[in-house]
Amino acid sequence: xxxxxxxxxxxxxxxxxxxxxxxxxxxxxxxxxxxxxxxxxxxxxxxxxxxxxxxxxxxxxxxxxxxxxxxxxxxxxxxxxxxxxxxxxxxxxxxxxxxxxxxxxxxxxxxxxxxxxxxxxxxxxxxxxxxxxxxxxxxxxxxxxxxxxxxxxxxxxxxxxxxxxxxxxxxxxxxxxxxxxxxxxxxxxxxxxxxxxxxxxxxxxxxxxxxxxxxxxxxxxxxxxxxxxxxxxxxxxxxxxxxxxxxxxxxxxxxxxxxxxxxxxxxxxxxxxxxxxxxxxxxxxxxxxxxxxxxxxxxxxxxxxxxxxxxxxxxxxxxxxxxxxxxxxxxxxxxxxxxxxxxxxxxxxxxxxxxxxxxxxxxxxxxxxxxxxxxxxxxxxxxxxxxxxxxxxxxxxxx
Amino acid sequence: xxxxxxxxxxxxxxxxxxxxxxxxxxxxxxxxxxxxxxxxxxxxxxxxxxxxxxxxxxxxxxxxxxxxxxxxxxxxxxxxxxxxxxxxxxxxxxxxxxxxxxxxxxxxxxxxxxxxxxxxxxxxxxxxxxxxxxxxxxxxxxxxxxxxxxxxxxxxxxxxxxxxxxxxxxxxxxxxxxxxxxxxxxxxxxxxxxxxxxxxxxxxxxxxxxxxxxxxxxxxxxxxxxxxxxxxxxxxxxxxxxxxxxxxxxxxxxxxxxxxxxxxxxxxxxxxxxxxxxxxxxxxxxxxxxxxxxxxxxxxxxxxxxxxxxxxxxxxxxxxxxxxxxxxxxxxxxxxxxxxxxxxxxxxxxxxxxxxxxxxxxxxxxxxxxxxxxxxxxxxxxxxxxxxxxxxxxxxxxxxxxxxxxxxxxxxxxxxxxxxxxxxxxxxxxxxxxxxxxxxxxxxxxxxxxxxxxxxxxxxxxxxxxxxxxxxxxxxxxxxxxxxxxxxxxxxxxxxxxxxxxxxxxxxxxxxxxxxxxxxxxxxxxxxxxxxxxxxxxxxxxxxxxxxxxxxxxxxxxxxxxxxxxxxxxx
Numbered sequence: 001x002x003x004x005x006x007x008x009x010x011x012x013x014x015x016x017x018x019x020x021x022x023x024x025x026x027x028x029x030x031x032x033x034x035x036x037x038x039x040x041x042x043x044x045x046x047x048x049x050x051x052x053x054x055x056x057x058x059x060x061x062x063x064x065x066x067x068x069x070x071x072x073x074x075x076x077x078x079x080x081x082x083x084x085x086x087x088x089x090x091x092x093x094x095x096x097x098x099x100x101x102x103x104x105x106x107x108x109x110x111x112x113x114x115x116x117x118x119x120x121x122x123x124x125x126x127x128x129x130x131x132x133x134x135x136x137x138x139x140x141x142x143x144x145x146x147x148x149x150x151x152x153x154x155x156x157x158x159x160x161x162x163x164x165x166x167x168x169x170x171x172x173x174x175x176x177x178x179x180x181x182x183x184x185x186x187x188x189x190x191x192x193x194x195x196x197x198x199x200x201x202x203x204x205x206x207x208x209x210x211x212x213x214x215x216x217x218x219x220x221x222x223x224x225x226x227x228x229x230x231x232x233x234x235x236x237x238x239x240x241x242x243x244x245x246x247x248x249x250x251x252x253x254x255x256x257x258x259x260x261x262x263x264x265x266x267x268x269x270x271x272x273x274x275x276x277x278x279x280x281x282x283x284x285x286x287x288x289x290x291x292x293x294x295x296x297x298x299x300x301x302x303x304x305x306x307x308x309x310x311x312x313x314x315x316x317x318x319x320x321x322x323x324x325x326x327x328x329x330x331x332x333x334x335x336x337x338x339x340x341x342x343x344x345x346x347x348x349x350x351x352x353x354x355x356x357x358x359x360x361x362x363x364x365x366x367x368x369x370x371x372x373x374x375x376x377x378x379x380x381x382x383x384x385x386x387x388x389x390x391x392x393x394x395x396x397x398x399x
Numbered sequence: 400x401x402x403x404x405x406x407x408x409x410x411x412x413x414x415x416x417x418x419x420x421x422x423x424x425x426x427x428x429x430x431x432x433x434x435x436x437x438x439x440x441x442x443x444x445x446x447x448x449x450x451x452x453x454x455x456x457x458x459x460x461x462x463x464x465x466x467x468x469x470x471x472x473x474x475x476x477x478x479x480x481x482x483x484x485x486x487x488x489x490x491x492x493x494x495x496x497x498x499x500x501x502x503x504x505x506x507x508x509x510x511x512x513x514x515x516x517x518x519x520x521x522x523x524x525x526x527x528x529x530x531x532x533x534x535x536x537x538x539x540x541x542x543x544x545x546x547x548x549x550x551x552x553x554x555x556x557x558x559x560x561x562x563x564x565x566x567x568x569x570x571x572x573x574x575x576x577x578x579x580x581x582x583x584x585x586x587x588x589x590x591x592x593x594x595x596x597x598x599x600x601x602x603x604x605x606x607x608x609x610x611x612x613x614x615x616x617x618x619x620x621x622x623x624x625x626x627x628x629x630x631x632x633x634x635x636x637x638x639x640x641x642x643x644x645x646x647x648x649x650x651x652x653x654x655x656x657x658x659x660x661x662x663x664x665x666x667x668x669x670x671x672x673x674x675x676x677x678x679x680x681x682x683x684x685x686x687x688x689x690x691x692x693x694x695x696x697x698x699x700x701x702x703x704x705x706x707x708x709x710x711x712x713x714x715x716x717x718x719x720x721x722x723x724x725x726x727x728x729x730x731x732x733x734x735x736x737x738x739x740x741x742x743x744x745x746x747x748x749x750x751x752x753x754x755x756x757x758x759x760x761x762x763x764x765x766x767x768x769x770x771x772x773x774x775x776x777x778x779x780x781x782x783x784x785x786x787x788x789x790x791x792x793x794x795x796x797x798x799x800x801x802x803x804x805x806x807x808x809x810x811x812x813x814x815x816x817x818x819x820x821x822x823x824x825x826x827x828x829x830x831x832x833x834x835x836x837x838x839x840x841x842x843x844x845x846x847x848x849x850x851x852x853x854x855x856x857x858x859x860x861x862x863x864x865x866x867x868x869x870x871x872x873x874x875x876x877x878x879x880x881x882x883x884x885x886x887x888x889x890x891x892x893x894x895x896x897x898x899x900x901x902x903x904x905x906x907x908x909x910x911x912x913x914x915x916x917x918x919x920x921x922x923x924x925x926x927x928x929x930x931x932x933x934x935x936x937x938x939x940x941x942x943x944x945x946x947x948x949x950x951x952x953x954x955x956x957x958x959x960x961x962x963x964x965x966x967x968x969x970x
Contacts, residue, residue, distance in 0.1 A: 041665040048678060055703065056710035099889035106702050106834075113699030114629075120892070144889050147834045239703040266698040 052247045055240035061232045068224035075173050078333025079183045082299035087136040090292035102129040103148035103162035107239035109262030110317045121145055124317040125166040135300045149236050151216045154178050157285050165285040170218045180288055182297040183330030184281035188256035192274040195245050209251030212241035219254055256280050261321035565969040572962035576955045578755055582748035583951025589745040590944035597937040607661030608731040610654040611724040612814045617651035618720050622712045623825040625687050626832050627899050672723035679716050683708050741793045749786045774961020778954040785950040792943045809925040816852050817918040824911050831898050846876050864921035871914035878907030
């Protein structure tokens with residue numbers, strides 16, 4: 001009897017379990033059937049879009065989203081005087097290493113880019129770096145190029161990732177607080193480039209179009225000042241602007257004419273519609289711990305001015321697009337002022353007797369580009385002759 | 400109480416009381432015709448009693464007691480009983496004694512029982528059989544009770560039968576047969592379910608995990624080779640890299656399609672991952688093609704396109720592919736692991752059936768004095784064989800194998816090594832191309848990790864491919880060091896050559912290709928072995944399903960055989 005009971009108990013328990021499982025199964029299946037009528041994934045497919053992604057790090061921003069920084073392009077350009085020491089004495093670390101590490105761009109046409117027929121880097125700034133290496137090591141190839149984004153140029157100098165940055169770096173007050181600058185090696189003027197399919201460019205696009213600009217550049221603040229109603233597309237590198245232009249992510253590029261010329265060279269369906277918005281002085285950025293390198297670079301720039309290297313480089317790269325460019329004149333300041341109080345007022349650093357230097361310099365830099373483009377307007381041009389830079393240079397040499 | 404032999408002699412003195420009981424019992428329930436007669440004189444009743452007594456006496460003597468408990472009645476017994484009662488009421492002795500009448504008499508003993516408290520047999524009858532007036536109607540209502548009455552009676556009689564010895568034997572036999580067959584069916588269902596799961600693994604889960612892994616690998620290679628091709632400069636020398644790029648893109652696209660076939664629920668995260676990859680892959684290739692076209696024309700903007708493409712790959716496509724790879728391999732291995740467990744529930748069913756068989760035999764031995772029941776013993780043996788077979792077939796051969804074991808499977812670890820190696824290679828070349836040389840310390844650390852993992856795998860399962868892979872890792876490290884030397888002397892072109900030249904036997908590119916080939920062939924081998932194991936398991940499961948169902952049917956038949964002799968003794 002007990003065995004029988006045990007067995008039937010067991011069966012009873014199993015029956016209870018089976019019953020519970022069946023009840024659970026019924027509950028589950030009762031919940032299921034409502035969603036089978038529709039096909040939810042078809043909605044996912046319908047809503048799929050094939051947008052071309054923005055370049056890395058790029059984003060849209062209203063021009064009025066933040067107040068523009070003060071116009072600090074009219075800045076003190078004074079730099080350290082090249083002394084009579086040898087490269088070994090000026091920059092012993094770099095000399096020991098046997099090569100100089102230069103931060104450049106990898107895709108900026110005409111200035112610094114990769115030449116696909118050789119795989120090597122080429123461009124005005126690359127040649128300049130090679131000239132600097134030639135003067136230090138006697139070998140133009142003793143350069144290690146590193147790619148730096150325009151947003152990280154100053155950091156690369158401060159962190160010591162590179163010895164020098166040659167990358168369309170405009171001298172500004174803010175940057176001078178963190179780094180030393182050589183004498184300017186190139187002068188550029190901001191201009192406007194629009195997408196003009198079929199060569200039909202209209203300057204009106206500038207009023208409403210989305211403007212591509214490199215974030216953190218001096219141009220960004222310029223646009224926020226003069227076109228506060230437009231939308232900005234802030235990109236990491238100037239070369240991304242052509243990509244966004246070609247993919248209808250922006251209609252307008254505002255950039256330096258050196259950069260715009262490079263873009264126009266690659267895509268014939270663009271047109272430069274305005275020039276001379278500002279004046280930009282490109283200079284080599286160097287760490288504050290390395291004033292010897294500034295002197296070394298300035299010496300090279302002096303040498304390139306006298307032996308005509310600068311002019312031949314300019315003609316090679318920019319001659320067809322921006323003919324008639326000349327080397328900007330160096331302004332040498334007081335060593336103590338530059339190294340000790342870097343953000344001092346301009347007037348105190350100017351050597352006495354030449355109060356018109358800044359103005360003279362801007363006019364001389366702007367003038368040669370005048371015949372270049374359609375609709376070019378040159379605010380501040382005072383019609384000074386192109387002979388003045390030479391005189392200034394000789395003055396500087398005499399100093 | 401149920402001894403059939405003692406019933407008859409005892410019944411004799413009681414017969415006198417049976418008749419009044421009959422008469423009394425009919426009184427409340429009968430229609431007016433009989434009620435008038437119940438008011439008639441004692442003499443009339445006495446006459447009836449006399450006739451009835453003789454008739455019932457005769458019945459008691461002739462009918463074995465057992466038949467009462469068997470509850471057998473002729474069809475239409477109720478009608479006969481009514482006829483008999485009418486007959487009794489009209490006080491005419493019946494000429495034809497009918498067993499059905501006697502049965503009918505027992506139908507209504509209820510009211511008689513309290514009147515005859517000393518009749519033990521009748522009282523038992525009253526307890527055991529007969530409609531318990533009042534309870535059924537109280538529960539279901541009078542009309543329904545009238546309808547259910549006969550079947551309720553039948554049920555009650557069947558229940559009564561179960562208390563007899565043959566009834567108990569039959570019930571136990573029935574329970575045993577049901578238990579044995581149920582355990583067999585349960586095991587069969589479980590094994591066929593297992594078979595389905597194994598088929599699902601080898602057709603869907605495992606290929607899905609594998610193609611997800613291939614997808615991730617192909618995408619990593621695509622990105623690295625596209626970027627490297629541009630770093631090499633001269634367009635003509637990029638033929639190999641271009642071809643490699645096109646090949647891996649084709650592989651990636653097909654792998655993603657294959658992986659998508661393993662998805663049943665489109666709301667799965669895996670589906671989203673595949674959709675992301677499939678949606679962005681054409682965009683990526685479009686960008687690379689634009690970069691190529693621009694490079695052909697010498698436009699530096701190609702680098703910007705390539706950087707955008709690479710960013711798309713690194714930021715969106717590869718993470719989706721990685722999450723797909725991780726989720727599918729987790730699903731796959733957890734599914735395989737689940738199958739390495741024995742099917743506990745059906746096994747417990749078989750074990751319960753065996754236990755019941757043993758208990759039954761013990762009970763029978765005590766009851767009948769026979770030590771062994773051949774049928775039940777045979778049934779027990781068959782069920783034990785089935786249980787043992789299931790245990791062995793579902794656990795033993797696979798327990799130590801990596802496919803079903805709890806350890807990390809070989810395929811999985813090799814895949815991880817391959818992905819690590821590809822990531823390292825991508826970091827190396829991309830760092831070179833972007834002129835941001837990777838940290839030398841990190842590289843040698845990663846190489847050491849690779850070697851350690853490879854050695855662990857080699858310890859588990861030694862193969863020539865893994866040896867070749869280990870040698871290739873050393874060569875790669877040497878090639879990398881050579882590249883770093885070039886870089887340290889400022890010879891960038893030389894460093895690129897050492898890093899990417901597949902025709903140079905000492906270059907990092909050659910070493911990496913050797914490593915990848917060895918790993919690929921090793922993965923293919925391990926994978927093939929794993930798939931064969933799954934297939935073996937599938938066949939074994941199919942065989943077990945068939946054998947189990949046959950054994951249980953045989954066992955059930957043997958139970959019938961075993962009980963047949965015991966039951967025959969009562970017939």
